Amino acid sequence: MATIYEVAKLAGVSVSTVSRVLNGRSTVNQQLKAKVDNAISLLSYSPNSVARSLASSRSNSVGILVSEINSHFFCNMLTAVELTLRQANKHSIITVGHNDLEQEQEGVDFLIGRNCDALILHVEALTDDMLRKVNRDNTPIALINRVVPGMEEACISLDNELGGYLGTRHLIESGHTKIAYIAGPTSKVDANQRLAGHKRALKEAGLKIDQNLFYQGNYLESDGVDGLTELLKDNKEFTALVCANDWMASGAITCARDMGLDLPKDLSIIGYDNDLLAHLLYPQLTTLHNPIYDMGEMAAKYILNTVYKESNPIKNLFGPELITRNSVSPLP
Amino acid sequence: MATIYEVAKLAGVSVSTVSRVLNGRSTVNQQLKAKVDNAISLLSYSPNSVARSLASSRSNSVGILVSEINSHFFCNMLTAVELTLRQANKHSIITVGHNDLEQEQEGVDFLIGRNCDALILHVEALTDDMLRKVNRDNTPIALINRVVPGMEEACISLDNELGGYLGTRHLIESGHTKIAYIAGPTSKVDANQRLAGHKRALKEAGLKIDQNLFYQGNYLESDGVDGLTELLKDNKEFTALVCANDWMASGAITCARDMGLDLPKDLSIIGYDNDLLAHLLYPQLTTLHNPIYDMGEMAAKYILNTVYKESNPIKNLFGPELITRNSVSPLP
DNA sequence: AATTATTAAGAAAGCGCTTTCTTAAATGTG
DNA sequence: CACATTTAAGAAAGCGCTTTCTTAATAATT
Numbered sequence: 001m002a003t004i005y006e007v008a009k010l011a012g013v014s015v016s017t018v019s020r021v022l023n024g025r026s027t028v029n030q031q032l033k034a035k036v037d038n039a040i041s042l043l044s045y046s047p048n049s050v051a052r053s054l055a056s057s058r059s060n061s062v063g064i065l066v067s068e069i070n071s072h073f074f075c076n077m078l079t080a081v082e083l084t085l086r087q088a089n090k091h092s093i094i095t096v097g098h099n100d101l102e103q104e105q106e107g108v109d110f111l112i113g114r115n116c117d118a119l120i121l122h123v124e125a126l127t128d129d130m131l132r133k134v135n136r137d138n139t140p141i142a143l144i145n146r147v148v149p150g151m152e153e154a155c156i157s158l159d160n161e162l163g164g165y166l167g168t169r170h171l172i173e174s175g176h177t178k179i180a181y182i183a184g185p186t187s188k189v190d191a192n193q194r195l196a197g198h199k200r201a202l203k204e205a206g207l208k209i210d211q212n213l214f215y216q217g218n219y220l221e222s223d224g225v226d227g228l229t230e231l232l233k234d235n236k237e238f239t240a241l242v243c244a245n246d247w248m249a250s251g252a253i254t255c256a257r258d259m260g261l262d263l264p265k266d267l268s269i270i271g272y273d274n275d276l277l278a279h280l281l282y283p284q285l286t287t288l289h290n291p292i293y294d295m296g297e298m299a300a301k302y303i304l305n306t307v308y309k310e311s312n313p314i315k316n317l318f319g320p321e322l323i324t325r326n327s328v329s330p331l332p
Numbered sequence: 333m334a335t336i337y338e339v340a341k342l343a344g345v346s347v348s349t350v351s352r353v354l355n356g357r358s359t360v361n362q363q364l365k366a367k368v369d370n371a372i373s374l375l376s377y378s379p380n381s382v383a384r385s386l387a388s389s390r391s392n393s394v395g396i397l398v399s400e401i402n403s404h405f406f407c408n409m410l411t412a413v414e415l416t417l418r419q420a421n422k423h424s425i426i427t428v429g430h431n432d433l434e435q436e437q438e439g440v441d442f443l444i445g446r447n448c449d450a451l452i453l454h455v456e457a458l459t460d461d462m463l464r465k466v467n468r469d470n471t472p473i474a475l476i477n478r479v480v481p482g483m484e485e486a487c488i489s490l491d492n493e494l495g496g497y498l499g500t501r502h503l504i505e506s507g508h509t510k511i512a513y514i515a516g517p518t519s520k521v522d523a524n525q526r527l528a529g530h531k532r533a534l535k536e537a538g539l540k541i542d543q544n545l546f547y548q549g550n551y552l553e554s555d556g557v558d559g560l561t562e563l564l565k566d567n568k569e570f571t572a573l574v575c576a577n578d579w580m581a582s583g584a585i586t587c588a589r590d591m592g593l594d595l596p597k598d599l600s601i602i603g604y605d606n607d608l609l610a611h612l613l614y615p616q617l618t619t620l621h622n623p624i625y626d627m628g629e630m631a632a633k634y635i636l637n638t639v640y641k642e643s644n645p646i647k648n649l650f651g652p653e654l655i656t657r658n659s660v661s662p663l664p
Numbered sequence: 665a666a667t668t669a670t671t672a673a674g675a676a677a678g679c680g681c682t683t684t685c686t687t688a689a690a691t692g693t694g
Numbered sequence: 695c696a697c698a699t700t701t702a703a704g705a706a707a708g709c710g711c712t713t714t715c716t717t718a719a720t721a722a723t724t
Contacts, residue, residue, distance in 0.1 A: 001444075001469070003710055014674045019712060029672070049445040050386045051710035054679050059382075070411040072404055079402040082428050086435075091442055094426035096414050103418075110423055112333075113381035114446075137333070250612055257614075280582055282589075282614035335680055346704045351682060361702070383680035386709050 002043040011039035022047060053115040061091035062303055063111030063119045067099045072276045073292055074122070077144065080296030081120055088304050090117075101125040112139055118303045120144065120296075124188075140306045142299040144292075145190065154306075156299045156316055160190045163288040163320030164197020167242055167270045170286070170322055172205045175331030176240040176268060180213040182227035182252065184244035191219070194244050194272060213238050217248050224251020232259065239268065239331060246271040246278050246287055253281055253327070264329040274323050284325035291318050334375040343371035354379060385447040393423035394635055395443030398454045399431045404608045405624055406454070409476065412628030413452055420636050422449075433457040444471055450635045452476065452628075456520075472638045474631040476624075477522065486638075488631045488648055492522045495620040495652030496529020499574055499602045502618070502654055504537045507663030508572040508600060512545040514559035514584065516576035523551070526576050526604060545570050549580050556583020564591065571600065571663060578603040578610050578619055585613055585659070596661040606655050616657035623650050 004022075008015045013032055020028050021036045028036075039045070053059040064081055066074050082092045093114060097104035104125045111119055118140040121131070128148045135141045135151055147155045171179055181198055184191025202209055215230055217223030224243060228251070231238070243249035249271030253263065261267050263283050271278060271287035278285040301312040336354075340347045345364055352360050353368045360368075371377070385391040396413055398406050414424045425446060429436035436457045443451055450472040453463070460480045467473045467483055475487045503511055513530055516523025534541055547562055549555030556575060560583070563570070575581035581603030585595065593599050595615050603610060603619035610617040633644040 005710080015711080016674060016676095016713080017672090020673085023712080027672075032673085046441050046445060048386075048447075048710055049442065050382055050391075050447045051679090052712075054380075054382045054386050054681085055710075055712040057679070057712095068411075069414065070407050072407070075402050075404070075407045079400075079428075082401065086428075092427065095424065096411075096418075109378050110381065113378060115380075115382045277609060277612050280609050280612050337680080347681080348683085348704060348706095349702090352703085355682080359702075364703085380680055383709090384682075386711085387680075387682040389682095389709070 001048070002045040004045075004047065006043060007036065007039045007045050010043065011035040057115060059091075059115040059117055060089070061093050061114075061116055062300075062307075063108075063114065063116035064092055064094045064121075065097050065104065065107045065111065065119065066094070066122045067097055067124060069094075069096050073273065073290075077122065077292045077296035080293045081300045084297045084300035084304070088308060088310065090304075090308070097123055097125070099124050105130070108134060118142070118307045120299050120303060122146075140303065142302045144295055144299050153314070153316065154302065156295045156302065156318070158190070158290060158292075158295065158318050158320060160193035160320070161197040161200070163272060163290075164194035164242075164244075165201045166197070166320065166322050167272065167288055168198045168201035169204075170324075171240045171242070171268060171270060171328065172201060172207070174240075174268065174328055177205075177207055178210075178213070178238040179207075179240045179242060180215070180231050180236075180238040182215045182217045182224060182231075182241065182243045182248050184217060184219045184248075186216070188219075191244055198242055212236055217244065219245050219247060221247045221251040224248035224253075225255040226251075228252040228255040228259075240328070241267060241269045243269065243271050246273045246275040246285060249285055249287070249327075250277055250281055253283075253285070264327050268328040270328055272320075278323070279325065281327070283327045286325045286328045287323050288320040289323050290320060294318060333380070334377040336377075336379065338375060339368065339371045339377050342375065343367040389447060391423075391447040391449055392421070393425050393446075393448055394632075394639075395440075395446065395448035395451045396424055396426045396453075397429050397436065397439045397443065397451065398426070399429055399456060401426075401428050405605065405622075409454065409624045409628035412625045413632045416629045416632035416636070420640065420642065422636070422640070429455055429457070431456050437462070440466060450474070450639045452631050452635060454478075472635065474634045476627055476631050485646070485648065486634065488627045488634065488650070490522070490622060490624075490627065490650050490652060492525035492652070493529040493532070495604060495622075496526035496531075496574075496576075497533045498529070498652065498654050499604065499620050500530045500533035501536075502656070503572045503574070503600060503602060503660065504533060504539070506572075506600065506660055509537075509539055510542075510545070510570040511539075511572045511574060512547070512563050512568075512570040514547045514549045514556060514563075514573065514575045514580050516549060516551045516580075518548070520551075523576055530574055544568055549576065551577050551579060553579045553583040556580035556585075557587040558583075560584040560587040560591075572660070573599060573601045575601065575603050578605045578607040578617060581617055581619070581659075582609060582613055585615075585617070596659050600660040602660055604652075610655070611657065613659070615659045618657045618660045619655050620652040621655050622652060626650060 004015050004018050008018045018036050020026055021033050085092050095107045097107045104123050120142045122144045131148050132150055143155045145157055147157055183195050215227035217227050249269055256263055256267055271285045274287045274289035278287045295318055302314050304310040336347050336350050340350045350368050352358055353365050417424050427439045429439045436455050452474045454476045463480050464482055477489055479487045479489055515527050547559035549559050581601055588595055588599055603617045606619045606621035610619045627650055634646050636642040
């Protein structure tokens, strides 16, 4: 790899001049600029961004840390973030934290050590204090799916409670009154919010909350199977089932079919997230759209605003939207 | 952020000594080491990897460039690569090329400029020559799903032809003789290989290749719908359908159901890739497993061997495996 | 024409580390 | 005890850039 010195030598100018044409800042004489450009292409020179970054303490790249990378959900988010940043000529450095405190911590350190101009995080293990500290220490942060007190304007999140409410209300409006629920893990804020919305809808309709119609799941497909199996025991009565995410709904659908139920006539099912799989299921799943793509885009735009002087309008709270397909049937 | 100087000052030693304990190379006096360790934790010092990388021209990170990041396929691969590297204490810098020559080129330059010790690439636009050049220029490369003459040992690929053969042979063994085919784009090597395998199986069984039973698709779900619609026109006779990937098979299944066909009795369908969606479809899809996770892991191991002196056994060619589910029914 | 203000380009310092070179101390040898 | 050999720690150079500081040349002002 050629260095800036070789370019300067070949062009017969100083390195400062080369640096200037490289960065297009101060005006450089046209002829000199031409010479430099020529030398650059002759040597097929490409500046070393590590050196650049060290010297300028900027890097034109933002660090992205996600919990996992093995689901469509995160891919969707990453695609949006990467694309938005790329369009602004910024690079993405993507790292994975596996929901583990140590790994998330290490990931953040790595990204900061790499001179990232900012971070976009989707993390669970790091505490609010840690996040606030990083933010104070001169590395701007955007947070997805999390609200940290004191840095609200940097948080892009989803109104999970509203989604929970809308889903259950849809069932109620379709005539259902006996509604079972398979919940997500209590350790996750979003799962609790979704459940809270469900309860609000029941309450509003004057329906009682029946602990017999509740199953504690963990967001996995198998929890849908186990949950519905459990709920169907003892001939409990219900005509509709709310699952806190689409994967559990998928498991429930498989289970219901295996039990010989005719969907959606015998049982209406509703999911959450509008994952890619929702429209592949049979019957196609009615669910709540989780606009994670848009949220990723928004987080990127927030960073472009704070670090790179753009001025995009920012929206911090996103609303889920009911997507009606074929897994809910009205009760007469 | 504290620097190595502050650590040295606080510990009362020279920066060289701090650097030595940091890198654990030459022996350092126990007492001094203790002092340094103490100073490090007192200042919660974390070395700047940009500076480190510039000084040592190593970075302990490998660059990963993939075509896209919005599919389960790539996520799977990335997960494997990231995990394998992480376990060896190496970091991953992930970038996306969007199958565009300029973007792929830029991505490679970015990663090299970031002093990546090596690259793992899943690219289509970059030419063989370009890849060989990068490889010669001192940046070791591993290639996934591509074979570049002259650097075979760095290429991890799938025997697509074999998969094509196995799928069609499975149908033939189940008694089918009239088999339609929805192909992937001719611009993709893997698509052509899959088709070649299909033809070999037909030939071997003495069946003729019928152009009427062929549809040219593009790997999209909608191509499955369009393809089957087209094939069903004019009452063409066939009892089985091979799709060059699972997404097209998914489209075909939806289409078949919409046309009132009873699957798999009226039509056997087989896919390719064993994408996550395969087991969600109804009927669950018989398909060929594409071991992309294992391939990603292998590519990472190859890099660990060449750059970081490990010595894992390397396998360059992976074989697909038939996964039988419920979308193929035997003909009497 | 003499002075000041502006501009363009070079010189050099510095970003935060690693690593080679040097020096001083500790150890071994006859 | 004088000398050679090994070892541990510090000094300093350098990685490839950016950016501030200088200086020289040009333009503007009175």
